[in-house]
Amino acid sequence: MTTTEDFHHVYVPAEKPGRPTLLLLHGTGADEHDLLALGRALAPEAALLSPRGKVSERGANRWFRRLREGVFDVDDVVARSGELAGFIAAAVDEYGIDPRSLIAVGFSNGANIGAATLLLHPGTLAGAALFAVAAPLQDREPEKVDLSGKPVFLGTGRTDPITTADDARLLSRQLRERGAEVTLHEHSGGHELPPAVLAAAHGWLVGSGLAASPAQRGQDASSARAEGGSV
Numbered sequence: 001m002t003t004t005e006d007f008h009h010v011y012v013p014a015e016k017p018g019r020p021t022l023l024l025l026h027g028t029g030a031d032e033h034d035l036l037a038l039g040r041a042l043a044p045e046a047a048l049l050s051p052r053g054k055v056s057e058r059g060a061n062r063w064f065r066r067l068r069e070g071v072f073d074v075d076d077v078v079a080r081s082g083e084l085a086g087f088i089a090a091a092v093d094e095y096g097i098d099p100r101s102l103i104a105v106g107f108s109n110g111a112n113i114g115a116a117t118l119l120l121h122p123g124t125l126a127g128a129a130l131f132a133v134a135a136p137l138q139d140r141e142p143e144k145v146d147l148s149g150k151p152v153f154l155g156t157g158r159t160d161p162i163t164t165a166d167d168a169r170l171l172s173r174q175l176r177e178r179g180a181e182v183t184l185h186e187h188s189g190g191h192e193l194p195p196a197v198l199a200a201a202h203g204w205l206v207g208s209g210l211a212a213s214p215a216q217r218g219q220d221a222s223s224a225r226a227e228g229g230s231v
């Protein structure tokens with residue numbers, strides 16, 4: 001059975017009750033600290049759960065093996081997303097996370113394992129924001145799982161040579177066919193997360209009701225002041 005000890009990770013509790021938890025999934029060569037600032041920018045006051053991928057590619061941390069750039073070991077994708085789903089379940093228990101507000105946020109290789117986890121373990125995540133993402137199961141057709149109503153934001157660059165816009169469009173189709181509410185945000189850049197895409201993802205998160213709007217955060221602060229509490 002997977003425990004939280006099985007993955008190096010950082011957990012930062014929410015600053016306010018009722019805020020979502022972001023599961024941060026870093027890209028190739030990064031670690032559990034890499035996306036903490038991104039998580040803060042995306043959903044201030046959210047809890048942050050940030051594990052480190054367990055696969056090493058010549059010393060670079062990853063979430064699953066690949067045969068070469070753009071060609072994945074799909075059996076490993078399946079096995080590793082199972083391990084990640086086990087970690088998520090263990091963290092939900094240990095940290096008292098509400099799975100109904102657990103959103104995966106991933107970049108590149110992290111976005112790909114997030115997408116695989118949604119498709120293969122649909123009960124583990126309430127939604128996802130995935131940047132520079134591809135279709136992690138490649139030409140394997142995912143099972144007909146039910147992702148009804150799950151909000152998913154996909155960011156893709158039309159000139160991305162690594163995780164191409166065509167792959168992101170394929171993933172978008174796979175998710176929509178299974179009932180997810182997909183926002184596919186295409187930009188003119190490459191393998192990156194431009195500030196405008198981050199802003200769009202923040203708007204999507206607030207609009208989907210999963211994160212508090214700035215006005216909501218202000219309101220919470222003034223009611224806490226009125227009640228003599230700290231903010």
Ligand code: MLT
Nearest residue numbers: 028066070108109112162
């Ligand atoms: C992957 O291997 O998941 C993608 O090609 C992105 C990358 O990590 O380079």
